[in-house]
Amino acid sequence: xxxxxxxxxxxxxxxxxxxxxxxxxxxxxxxxxxxxxxxxxxxxxxxxxxxxxxxxxxxxxxxxxxxxxxxxxxxxxxxxxxxxxxxxxxxxxxxxxxxxxxxxxxxxxxxxxxxxxxxxxxxxxxxxxxxxxxxxxxxxxxxxxxxxxxxxxxxxxxxxxxxxxxxxxxxxxxxxxxxxxxxxxxxxxxxxxxxxxxxxxxxxxxxxxxxxxxxxxxxxxxxxxxxxxxxxxxxxxxxxxxxxxxxxxxxxxxxxxxxxxxxxxxxxxxxxxxxxxxxxxxxxxxxxxxxxxxxxxxxxxxxxxxxxxxxxxxxxxxxxxxxxxxxxxxxxxxxxxxxxxxxxxxxxxxxxxxxxxxxxxxxxxxxxxxxxxxxxxxxxxxxxxxxxxxxxxxxxxxxxxxxxxxxxxxxxxxxxxxxxxxxxxxxxxxxxxxxxxxxxxxxxxxxxxxxxxxxxxxxxxxxxxxxxxxxxxxxxxxxxxxxxxxxxxxxxxxxxxxxxxxxxxxxxxxxxxxxxxxxxxxxxxxxxxxxxxxxxxxxxxxxxxxxxxxxxxxxxxxxxxxxxxxxxxxxxxxxxxxxxxxxxxxxxxxxxxxxxxxxxxxxxxxxxxxxxxxxxxxxxx
Amino acid sequence: xxxxxxxxxxxxxxxxxxxxxxxxxxxxxxxxxxxxxxxxxxxxxxxxxxxxxxxxxxxxxxxxxxxxxxxxxxxxxxxxxxxxxxxxxxxxxxxxxxxxxxxxxxxxxxxxxxxxxxxxxxxxxxxxxxxxxxxxxxxxxxxxxxxxxxxxxxxxxxxxxxxxxxxxxxxxxxxxxxxxxxxxxxxxxxxxxxxxxxxxxxxxxxxxxxxxxxxxxxxxxxxxxxxxxxxxxxxxxxxxxxxxxxxxxxxxxxxxxxxxxxxxxxxxxxxxxxxxxxxxxxxxxxxxxxxxxxxxxxxxxxxxxxxxxxxxxxxxxxxxxxxxxxxxxxxxxxxxxxxxxxxxxxxxxxxxxxxxxxxxxxxxxxxxxxxxxx
Numbered sequence: 001x002x003x004x005x006x007x008x009x010x011x012x013x014x015x016x017x018x019x020x021x022x023x024x025x026x027x028x029x030x031x032x033x034x035x036x037x038x039x040x041x042x043x044x045x046x047x048x049x050x051x052x053x054x055x056x057x058x059x060x061x062x063x064x065x066x067x068x069x070x071x072x073x074x075x076x077x078x079x080x081x082x083x084x085x086x087x088x089x090x091x092x093x094x095x096x097x098x099x100x101x102x103x104x105x106x107x108x109x110x111x112x113x114x115x116x117x118x119x120x121x122x123x124x125x126x127x128x129x130x131x132x133x134x135x136x137x138x139x140x141x142x143x144x145x146x147x148x149x150x151x152x153x154x155x156x157x158x159x160x161x162x163x164x165x166x167x168x169x170x171x172x173x174x175x176x177x178x179x180x181x182x183x184x185x186x187x188x189x190x191x192x193x194x195x196x197x198x199x200x201x202x203x204x205x206x207x208x209x210x211x212x213x214x215x216x217x218x219x220x221x222x223x224x225x226x227x228x229x230x231x232x233x234x235x236x237x238x239x240x241x242x243x244x245x246x247x248x249x250x251x252x253x254x255x256x257x258x259x260x261x262x263x264x265x266x267x268x269x270x271x272x273x274x275x276x277x278x279x280x281x282x283x284x285x286x287x288x289x290x291x292x293x294x295x296x297x298x299x300x301x302x303x304x305x306x307x308x309x310x311x312x313x314x315x316x317x318x319x320x321x322x323x324x325x326x327x328x329x330x331x332x333x334x335x336x337x338x339x340x341x342x343x344x345x346x347x348x349x350x351x352x353x354x355x356x357x358x359x360x361x362x363x364x365x366x367x368x369x370x371x372x373x374x375x376x377x378x379x380x381x382x383x384x385x386x387x388x389x390x391x392x393x394x395x396x397x398x399x400x401x402x403x404x405x406x407x408x409x410x411x412x413x414x415x416x417x418x419x420x421x422x423x424x425x426x427x428x429x430x431x432x433x434x435x436x437x438x439x440x441x442x443x444x445x446x447x448x449x450x451x452x453x454x455x456x457x458x459x460x461x462x463x464x465x466x467x468x469x470x471x472x473x474x475x476x477x478x479x480x481x482x483x484x485x486x487x488x489x490x491x492x493x494x495x496x497x498x499x500x501x502x503x504x505x506x507x508x509x510x511x512x513x514x515x516x517x518x519x520x521x522x523x524x525x526x527x528x529x530x531x532x533x534x535x536x537x538x539x540x541x542x543x544x545x546x547x548x549x550x551x552x553x554x555x556x557x558x559x560x561x562x563x564x565x566x567x568x569x570x571x572x573x574x575x576x577x578x579x580x581x582x583x584x585x586x587x588x589x590x591x592x593x594x595x596x597x598x599x600x601x602x603x604x605x606x607x608x609x610x611x612x613x614x615x616x617x618x619x620x621x
Numbered sequence: 622x623x624x625x626x627x628x629x630x631x632x633x634x635x636x637x638x639x640x641x642x643x644x645x646x647x648x649x650x651x652x653x654x655x656x657x658x659x660x661x662x663x664x665x666x667x668x669x670x671x672x673x674x675x676x677x678x679x680x681x682x683x684x685x686x687x688x689x690x691x692x693x694x695x696x697x698x699x700x701x702x703x704x705x706x707x708x709x710x711x712x713x714x715x716x717x718x719x720x721x722x723x724x725x726x727x728x729x730x731x732x733x734x735x736x737x738x739x740x741x742x743x744x745x746x747x748x749x750x751x752x753x754x755x756x757x758x759x760x761x762x763x764x765x766x767x768x769x770x771x772x773x774x775x776x777x778x779x780x781x782x783x784x785x786x787x788x789x790x791x792x793x794x795x796x797x798x799x800x801x802x803x804x805x806x807x808x809x810x811x812x813x814x815x816x817x818x819x820x821x822x823x824x825x826x827x828x829x830x831x832x833x834x835x836x837x838x839x840x841x842x843x844x845x846x847x848x849x850x851x852x853x854x855x856x857x858x859x860x861x862x863x864x865x866x867x868x869x870x871x872x873x874x875x876x877x878x879x880x881x882x883x884x885x886x887x888x889x890x891x892x893x894x895x896x897x898x899x900x901x902x903x904x905x906x907x908x909x910x911x912x913x914x915x916x917x918x919x920x921x922x923x924x925x926x927x928x929x930x931x932x933x934x935x936x937x938x939x940x941x942x943x944x945x946x947x948x949x950x951x952x953x954x955x956x957x958x959x960x961x962x963x964x965x966x967x968x969x970x971x972x973x974x975x976x977x978x979x980x981x982x983x984x985x986x987x988x989x990x991x992x993x994x995x
Contacts (some may be wrong), residue, residue, distance in 0.1 A: 035897075035905075495983055502975045509968035518927040520734060520938045520956035522964045523725070525662045530650045534643060541639045548632045574650070 024295040026275065026287075027065050027315040030306040032236040032249035037306045040237070041315040044068040047152065051145055052104075053085040055318075072156045073280050079107040079153070084145065086110075090135045091142060094120075107149050114143055154232035158184040158256050159273040161280050163222050167215045173197070181280070183273050184226045185256065187219065230256060237272065238265055242302050267297035314374050322367035323388065327422040329360030330395075334415035337408055350408055357402075357414050361395050364418065368392060378449035384428040386456050386571070391421025393460025394467075401464075401492065409489070413467045427593075451514045455507030455532060461500040462535060462567050468493050469560030470604070476554060476612035490553045493560065494546070501539040508532040531570025538563050554612050561605040565598050630695035638689045645671070645682050657830025659752065667729060683729070690722045710978030717971030724963020732958040735882065736940060740950040744889035744914065748955040749879035754837050754858065758788065759874040773880060777839060789869050790846035794839065800826040801838035801857055815843075815852035816864045823855050839877055843868070884955075885933065886915040893942055893949045907939050909951040924953065934959075 027041035044064035045055040056063050062070070071078030082104035086092050092099050095113030114121070121143050124136040132140070161181035165171045171178040174190045194216065201213045209217075233251035240248055241262045252269060255261060261269070271293035278286030298308060333356035340349035368379050368388060380389045394417040402410025472489045479485070511532065516522040523529060542559040545551045551559065572594055628634075649665030656664070665671055668681035680688075697703070697719055703712050735750040753774040760768040770787045783792040803821045810819050823838045838857035843850055843866070850868045856877040864875040889912040896905045906926055912919040913932060924930050930937040940954035 491985070495985075498975070498979055498982070502972070502979060505975070506968070506972050509964060509971075512964055513968070514927075516961070516964070517929065518938065520929070520936055520954050521732075521958075522728065522961070524658070525649060525666050526658065527650045527653060530646045534646055537639050537643050537646070541636060541643070544632050544636050544639075548636065550633075550636065 024291055024308065024312075025315070026069070026291065027318075028308065028311045029237060029294065030239075030298065030308075030311055037249075037311075039311040039315045039318075040068075040235075041065050041318050043235075045318060047148070048083070051085065051149060052083045057081075057083070068152065069276075069279060071153055073160055073276065075153045075157075082106045083149075084110050084142065086138075086142060088135065088138050091138050094139065095142070107146060107153075110142060110146050111150075114146055148234060151232045151234040154229040155235040155251055155253065156272070156276065157226055157229045157232065159252055159269065159276055161277040162226065163187060163219060165215070165219070167212045169212045170194075170215055170219070181277070183277070184223060185252075185269065185273060187223060188256065227256075229253065238268055239301050239304065239306075241265065247304055262302075264297050264300040264302070267300060268294060271297050310374060313370065317367070317370050317374065322363045322370070323422055323425065326360045326363035326367065327419055329356045329363065330415045330418040330422070333357040333360060333411060334419065337411045337415060340408065345408075350411070353408075353411050353415070354402065357395070357399065357411055357418075360415075360418060361392075361399065364388075364392050364395065378453060380452045380456050383572075384425060386452070386459075387421055387425040387428055389453070389456050390460040390463065391418050391425065393457050394418065394421065394464050397461055397464040397496070401468075401496075405488075405492070409468070409471060409492075412471065413464055417463060417467060451507060451510040454503055454510055458500060458502075458504030458507045458535070459567050459571060461496060461503055462539070462563055465493065465496045465500050465560045466564035466567075468496060469557035470608070472557040473554060473561075473605075473608035473612045477608060477615055480612070480615045486553070490556075493553070493557060494543075497539060497543060497560065501536065501543065504532065504536045504539060508536055527574040528570070531566075531574050534566050535563065535570055538566055554609060554616075558605055558609045561601060565601050568594060568597060626695060626699045630692060630699055632696070634692045635689065635696075638685055638692065641680065642682070642685050642689070645685065648673075649682070653830075655830075656828070657832065659832035660828060660830075686722060686725065690719070690726070693719050693722065710974045710976075710981060713974030713977065714971050715974075717967045717969075717974055720963055720967035720970065724960040724967060727960030727963065728958055732956065732960065733882070734954065734956045735879070737888065737937070737953045737955055738943065738950055739888060739890040739909075739911075739953070741890050741893060741948045744887045744912070746884045746887040748882045748884065750882070751879075752832055753880040754877055755880040756783075756792075756839065756841075756856075757876045757878060759876070760787065761872045761874055762870070788873075789871065790850070791844045793842045793844055795842055795853065796840050798823060798825045798838040798840075800828045800835040802826055802836065803838075803857060803860075813853045815850070816854050816866065817860070817862075818853060818855040821855070823857060837877065884935065886913060888913055888937070888953070889919070890951050891921075893951045895942065907942060907951075909939055909953065911951075936961075 027039055029040040030037045031040050031043050032038075033043050033046075041064065044067065048057070048064045048067060049055050057067055067081075067083075071081075082102070084105045084107065085103055086095075086097070086105055087103045089099050092105075094117065095105075095110060096116075097105050097109055097113060121140065124132060124140050127136070129137075161183050163184065164179065164181045165174055165176055166178055168178045171180070173193045174182070174187065175193075176182050176186070197213075197216065198220075201209070201216055204213065230253045233253050235251050236249035238250045238252060238255060240246070240250060241260075250265075252272065255265060255269065271290050274293060275287055275290035278284075278290055295308065298306065333353045336349050336353035336356060340346045340353060343349060371385070372379055380386045395414045398410040398412075398414025398417065400410070401413065402408075404410075468489065472486070472493060475482070475486060475489060508529070511529065512522040515524065515529075538559070542551070542556060542563070545559070546556050645665050649661050652661040652665065664681075666682035669684045670678050671681040673679055693715060697712070697715050702708070703715070733750060735748040737745055737748055739745045754777065755774065756772040756777055758770045758772075760770075768787055770785050772783050772792075776783065777794055777797050779794055779796055781794045783794070784790075801823045803817070804824050806820055806822055810822075818840070823840060825838075826836075829835050836858045838855065840853060840855045842853050845851075846868045848868055850866050854864055854866070854875065856864055856875055858877055858879070860876075866873050866875070890909055891912060892910040894908045894910070896907075908923060908925040908928075911922050911924060911930070913922050913930065914920075922930050924937055924939050926939050929939070934957055936956045936958070938954040938956070939951070941952035943950040943952065
């Protein structure tokens with residue numbers, strides 16, 4: 001039976017990578033953003049996430065990449081789309097927007113309100129960040145989002161076919177056909193052919209102008225108008241020239257100033273222009289040929305060429321939503337485990353549940369591995385990644401427990417904690433799923449790999465220990481007479497606590513060593529350090545209280561549950577304090593969730609504890 | 622005697638002290654939000670007595686950890702059934718913990734930290750302490766030879782009287798302000814006030830959360846000089862015009878400044894480099910290329926984030942930088958720490974002990990559900 005499972009897992013695992021070996025698509029266009037080269041797809045998703053709160057426009061069935069190109073090719077219509085998510089009634093009121101249940105507003109609506117209040121913006125902007133109120137922060141955020149939205153809208157306006165040439169004489173001279181729309185870049189390139197005509201037009205009186213002359217004037221006006229978009233440099237799609245040592249990529253507008261271009265820069269610009277004109281006409285053939293040109297342009301880059309396969313992989317990860325699949329499997333595992341309890345501990349249902357847990361873990365692992373591969377760094381470096389990794393650790397622990405016990409206890413812990421951590425992760429995705437770069441002190445792979453991974457392992461095992469504490473108390477309430485079962489869970493509890501102590505202690509000390517290496521002190525009583533220390537001390541205290549007989553097993557179980565609260569405080573709570581060198585994870589609105597969680601754990605922990613004791617007491621009497 | 626050992630080494634004491642330490646850690650962490658890291662560390666962790674709310678005296682972090690250390694030492698030395706091969710893991714673990722506490726103690730007592738600011742092309746052998754100040758009095762009467770007299774922070778407390786054979790007068794400290802600002806007087810000062818205090822007064826400010834942003838100040842009285850220079854003087858950190866006084870035909874300068882340590886070697890900054898993640902404002906790395914000059918012989922060293930320079934018990938870290946119109950300057954953090962190797966050793970020992978214990982006990986602790994096993 002086990003072998004069949006293994007074979008199934010491995011075949012799925014091997015199948016996964018073949019899914020992204022497809023053609024070069026517009027999603028894969030390399031773009032430099034936040035310090036690294038990423039596919040345009042990731043960029044578009046992150047932008048949409050910042051404006052809209054989600055990575056695609058679900059109700060219109062519009063993906064992020066399509067949204068960004070629709071916006072570029074049709075700025076008027078794009079400005080009408082309701083993509084600004086404003087959830088603060090104070091902000092909507094001050095922008096004179098109507099408070100609706102969707103909380104979604106269009107750029108055109110938002111910009112009207114903003115234009116009236118530029119003084120307010122500059123006042124908020126000049127305040128130090130920590131003294132800004134929530135309203136002021138959100139107002140500024142909307143302002144900067146609107147600026148960026150506008151910049152993105154016009155960042156390819158030099159390459160988009162926005163200018164129609166109807167006159168046949170002009171069309172011939174401009175190397176196009178009448179009635180066809182061409183781009184600013186094309187016209188600028190061809191313009192020398194019109195210099196003579198232009199000079200005569202200049203000197204002609206108004207009434208003598210021919211049709212061609214009038215159109216020429218119109219074109220000139222449009223060109224002048226378009227050239228004022230050159231501030232829009234959001235999309236850094238063009239690789240730097242081989243002479244540039246900084247490695248800074250350029251936006252198409254930056255190359256419109258007449259500077260010399262490397263051959264590959266020209267190729268990419270032309271392919272992009274071609275793609276835009278094909279897309280505007282809806283002509284698949286032109287688009288496909290443009291994509292081929294684009295790929296050729298990328299391959300021709302001489303210095304710092306991005307790896308197209310990695311780009312493809314990343315877009316695939318974006319699309320595949322591995323963690324969503326993983327969470328679905330965890331939930332299925334949980335449902336089947338529940339069913340197995342209903343049907344008298346059915347072995348088959350339990351095995352199906354185990355299968356789903358395994359599949360969930362597989363996708364979970366695969367997602368983490370791909371992220372490591374794309375970023376070239378250890379699994380945990382942002383708060384989001386730590387959540388995903390702790391979820392992974394808890395499931396692995398649970399699988400090990402299940403392997404030893406074979407009674408569904410591990411399945412319960414794994415399915416539940418795996419799903420819960422994925423949900424927490426989705427909440428943090430906006431802060432950390434964007435695959436961003438790290439600040440200098442974190443940029444040391446060895447210490448990230450050792451300290452951060454160990455300490456997050458410790459968090460994960462501590463959480464598992466807490467879950468087993470819950471289970472122990474529940475078991476005591478359900479069946480206080482079953483001493484053998486209680487004893488075996490009790491032993492598991494203690495064993496896992498020792499493992500948790502090992503990882504938290506070792507991780508904390510490694511953190512101290514890292515701090516000693518980079519800041520010159522082993523221990524600085526920084527909030528994050530104190531949080532980790534608290535977890536360790538709590539473990540040590542519980543173990544000593546147990547050994548000295550100060551607590552009974554149920555008290556020990558309660559202690560483990562309380563340690564989950566400490567883990568959550570150390571993990572998420574310290575970022576609320578905003579002091580110390582460790583506050584790298586930005587969190588907003590976390591305080592309420594943390595409070596709710598603590599209250600819930602306190603109530604269920606102490607509730608079940610006293611209930612279990614009363615059951616036991618009755619038994620003795 | 623046995624009874625005493627049994628009580629002192631009791632694990633109950635450990636449980637109580639660790640609970641109390643946890644309380645202190647929570648309080649000390651929460652307090653950082655209001656009073657900052659340094660002040661909270663002073664109040665909760667480095668103190669023997671912590672005054673809760675300023676009124677209730679409770680044991681501070683230092684005394685708590687000392688109790689823990691004594692308890693642990695007695696436990697390791699005198700507990701009979703610990704010295705058995707069966708408990709080898711537990712024993713090793715406790716010895717590791719003991720070393721960690723001892724190392725912490727050494728660091729707390731002997732370590733010092735400060736920073737060095739070096740401009741590109743310049744060299745320095747001076748470390749300015751982060752936290753401690755010194756009162757420096759310079760006798761400038763002899764043109765070719767300045768005579769320095771320096772009083773360190775611990776004796777700058779209120780009410781202390783300072784005297785030295787170099788000085789033909791006494792100094793009585795009237796007040797020491799952790800953070801202050803000079804304010805121009807609106808009304809004329811009393812006749813006791815001399816020097817800067819004639820026109821200014823030092824107003825005490827609430828200390829900043831970050832200790833390095835505080836501007837300490839001091840007011841003191843010069844007595845027994847037998848001249849008209851007796852009176853009340855004031856100084857503050859970073860004063861642009863030094864306080865001078867002529868006492869018995871000797872010229873003196875008074876300065877309050879960060880406590881200085883002079884190293885037996887010098888560091889010259891050749892080049893400071895800052896690399897950003899391309900196209901962003903996020904720094905990827907800072908580094909300083911320096912010459913370590915000892916006995917006139919330079920040695921080239923690159924100091925980077927996470928790659929400090931270690932020499933003669935000092936460790937130099939890339940801490941910060943200053944960008945000015947005349948060029949760049951690097952800020953190196955200089956740390957001297959005698960207990961430095963303890964955490965390394967003790968963590969290895971503790972991990973080995975815990976692993977031994979785990980390996981021995983895990984098979985017992987991870988058991989099959991007895992019902993399934995049947």
